[in-house]
Amino acid sequence: MTVTEPAGIADRGDPTTAALAVQNLELAYEVRGVPREVLRDVTFQIRPGEAFGLVGESGCGKSTTAYAALRYLPDNAVVQGGAVLANGVDILKMSTGELRDFRSSQASMVYQDPVQAMNPALKIGRQVAECYQILGQSKSEAMESAGDALRRVKIADPVRVLDRYPHQLSGGMLQRVVIAMALSGDPKLLVLDEPTTGLDATVEAEVLDLVRDLREETNAAILLIAHNLGVIRSMCDRVGVMYAGRIVEEGNAQVVFDNPEHPYTKGLLNAIPRSGVRKTDRALFTIPGNLPLIGTPLPTCVYVDRCPLADDLCRTEVPPVVPVGDGHWSRCHHIDRMAQIVEPDAQITEYDIGTDNVIQLNGVSKTFRQRGHDVPALVSVDLGFHEGETLGLVGESGSGKSTLAKTLLGIHSPDSGGTITLRGREMQSKATDRIAESTRAISMVFQNPDSALNRMWTVRRILKRTLTKLTDVQGAEADRRVEELAEAMRLSPRHLDMRPRQLSGGLKQRVAIARAFAGNPDVVVCDEPTSALDVSVQAAILNLLANLQNDERTSYLFITHDIGVVRYLADRIAVMYLGRIMEIGSTDVMFSEVNHPYTEALLSAVPSVDGEAENRIPLTGEIPSPANPPSGCVFHTRCHRVIEGLCEVTEPAMQELSPGHRIKCHLTVEQLSVPVEITEAATLATLAD
């Protein structure tokens, strides 16, 4: 069933001189004696010095491909055909000794979770030095080299870092250490598997900058696996788009992202909120259906079941590899019909937001006691939001976003002095003390639906219990309402009698949203509701949330780390840092006027799918501990516009730049408009304490 390789793939050059040439790789995992295909005829090449990206949703086989490139496969993996050439040598045929040499000096890897990737029981120094000992250095030489290696990845104080255990370092710092280890043997091939997933955007940007610099310095070929298209675009020369174990499109990264020639690539790109698109402009593109289960036989086009262009030809014949430009090809029968896939129309024509504040927080603070120390997690927060409004809340992890949400919900009780009012009436601080009306009025959608839904309950029971608990609707009427609710979430009636683990991630999140809406709430707190989902599923959830809001005039407090998502959905955005709101303003204003220096850095850190080159502003150092916040302006330790003698002494007041747009900063609009110069020192990673 393999197609003869056409010019599109073959003209990439001589595979024996490629840094990595994966050729017709077929791989399966054996589950209970039955092989289940995970990689189908995967073929690509990376030339020396080239950066190649693989994108696709979870389960598409991109990580398996990455690990196959270093022959690190689970016991039940069966290579059914093909070859993996590194400089002309097939690593699948190497002896164990050759493979070890290959890994220590030819190729290396950077992993998704740096905290787990380091041995918790050994000091950093020992783990880094080990890489050099493998290369034949003595213990003391290796320790010397380890220090140099950390300097190379721009760690400001290598000696102290070497003496620490992994749990004493932040994720960003650890990822630098992992990169340092990966570079120890001057590898010709560097495989990065989701290297920045799970890191804050600011830290992600630093790590990506580092990899970019090191790539110029070492001229290593790079295989980058990422689900974030922006990361791939900003890092890679070429990109391969994977679906169900097969590369469906390959080409120059910019060309592919600007002019996708496969329906899947196009669907993926349209599903992401980007180019400043807002919910008032159009709905997000969704891809119907689900990724096929591993091992499902897909004899013809792997995408046929979800493709809007699919016809009988697609169901009967394997699509050929069609060259569409210089080194750009697509596996599709209908490249000529790509224009038929159009972006959806505006879904929300009129969008009106009330003027009354549904919720108003005044001077709300929250201080935790930890080991005898006061840790202020929220400091005098004033915030209100209107009926039918979405307020986006952004900031790095540890900025207090979740604490704010939990305080509003009554999970944490705020320090005395602050008040939270619902439609002008003050609410009890603890959820359990609140009157029924307040309990009904505020609900929540959690980040992880697996945790948020009781796995022993059926969907029907989950929804009915919430409905009858929060409203007067009972009995048969409640059953009818549950069915209506499910229908509004586009859940089918048969889903009602299932338990959560029988549902896919997107369906589970729909159930969670249905539950949040069961009491017809005034305010729904959404805590990263789509961050655990693939982009095509995320798009459907965001569309659903936008529609529900439009119909029910519900207010959202929407917590997210994804600037694209918040820009799409939010009417106003608040930026938090160390428990304080540093900036707040309408979404339009936030993306057009000058910003607080912290917001400025946050926005510049986001890698764009559209390729708008932004001047990235690095944040110096790590986020300070809330237990010991800096004096004056809490941001002064990391600020690139700091005014010596002022910012570290006096805490700035909120100033209004334009109606509704306020920042907590000493600087004037004129001062904020001056472009910043980035110093070399600013890119160094320093220890937190």
Added chain:
Amino acid sequence: MSDDSDIPLEGDPTGGVAASEALETAAIPQADDVGVDASTERKQVRKERRQLLLRSPGFLFGASILIIWVLCAAVPSWFTKWGDNEVVRVDGSVIPRVGPRADAWFGTDKIGNDVFARIIYGARPVLIVAVTAAVLAVAAGTLLGLTVGYFRGWVDEIVGRIIEALLSIPVILLAIMVLTTLGRSQTVIILTIAVLFIPVVTRTVRSAVLAEAQLDYVTSAKLRGENSLFVMTREILPNVTGVAVVELTVRIGYAIFTVATLSFLGLNAGDSSAADWGRDLGKQYDTIQAGQWWAAIFPALAIALLVIGVNLVADSLDRVNKS
């Protein structure tokens, strides 16, 4: 430790991230487009679990042993013509201390009782005491673990310390202390073992509850105004029953262990002539020196076989629970 060369294609004897990726996707039944309704899905899951159990030789072996012992306990007269206290007479005369032979498969003991009959009759007391004690312990421990694990706070601290203290002495010593002061009726023995097993059950259930209480569904229930009793019994409890069931089987094993030991030491309930494996072993093991092994070895094997059976079942249940 073996050398690298014994690993064929893959360099590493472990499942990497790639494997977990594969398993994860394989494990999620994506119901969106699959045309099965919920009840068949659920039956499917139960069927798979049952098949997993029935395909495990350990479970089959353990379960068969248990079934046989339970039958012995229920209707001993099916298996032997002798009563447990009946003295074996051949041609009108008592025959004590004879080795295994056709009319006394396991021989006879010092008094002349049929060892085989005593083994059959001995299943009942040990099963009654051990199962009742384990059920009581698991019920009480689950309740306590659920409560302290859910409420935390100072009660949890105190209960935790007491549990820690009780677990620092072998159960058998505490049982000896209690039984020598309180006397040793069957009720006292059952209650003693039950009470002594509560700490360990509480600890197991508590840690399961702690993990559950962290999950957002509990937060969600509190946010819609459910009271603590509802959250504990309706939301959390169903999610820790699997743990409690495994704990029950494990505790039954240990309870048999403990009952047998106590009987062996002479701390048994009931009149001293009733069939009791531990007691019989305790009374007869001195005959081993004289080469009359049967009266001691068969009760020993009976105890071993029963505990092995229980543990094989417990182990299989645990594995199915975790998969």
Added chain:
Amino acid sequence: MLRYVLRRLALSLITLLILIAVIFLLTRVFPSDPARQLAGPFGSQERVDQLNADLGLKDPMITQFGRLLRDVVTLDFGESYSQPGERVLDLIRPRLWNSAKLVLFALVLTLPISIVGGIVAARKKDTLLDRTIVNIGLASSSIPEFVSGVLLQYVIGVRLGWLPAVTNIPEGSSIITELRYLLLPALAIVFVYFGYIARITRAGTITALDADYTRTAFMKGLSTRSVVRKHVLRNSLQPTVAVTGTQIGYLFGGLVGLEVVFNYPGLGLLILNAATAPDFPLLQAGVITVAIIFMLCTLGADILIAYMNPRARMNIKES
């Protein structure tokens, strides 16, 4: 590290205090009339009154509890009831030494084979070898130690006659002779603990082999042997250490049945006899000795774990 040890020690002392209270409850509060028990059913009322006065049994409970605490601190539990004239501590000391000999000998036999067995099973996960080790372990650890003791006694001691069937070690024996006598009961302990420790080690090793840091080590180009030695064992053996610590503690007093079978004068037998006598000072002292040893063993294990794993020093509560 020192702070960790001190805090851990403080916790142990609190636990010990609670335990002493429990023991006091069981020996002084529940039996309403220990003097009557001592005097026996036919003892005269005068004798009972005399005993009550001599032993302070009619003092307020709190005074009696205070006295017990003082006894623990000074390690002086007074005279035995059942063997008048004998100091309790002098009765315990040789028994403790006997128990220690048996336990240590059994450990020396058990630990190497069960740890190696567990690691081998983990590395050959789901093979026939693994299944065999796991199932033998499960079966052997199911059998009460006095049952396997009787079986070993019969087969090896009586039938084959290879080893002494009873541990009545002659006075002044050499160490070798002594070990020969101890071998049978020690083997019975090996039976119980091989499976237990092998299974724990296997589980820990499988977790460590599956960990991301192990993958990192392989990707550095280390050989399987180095990966296991330098990266896996340090993490995988932590549960083994914890369990071994706990079990050593239990072995000191929990082997009552085995000591009866082999007629071996260890702590368990002493406590059993003290309980049936009844000899309250001896019983209390014996059980408290077992508890203190348990505390020391788990303390040692926790310190070893803290040394192996720097993160364990942080969360003291969970240990």
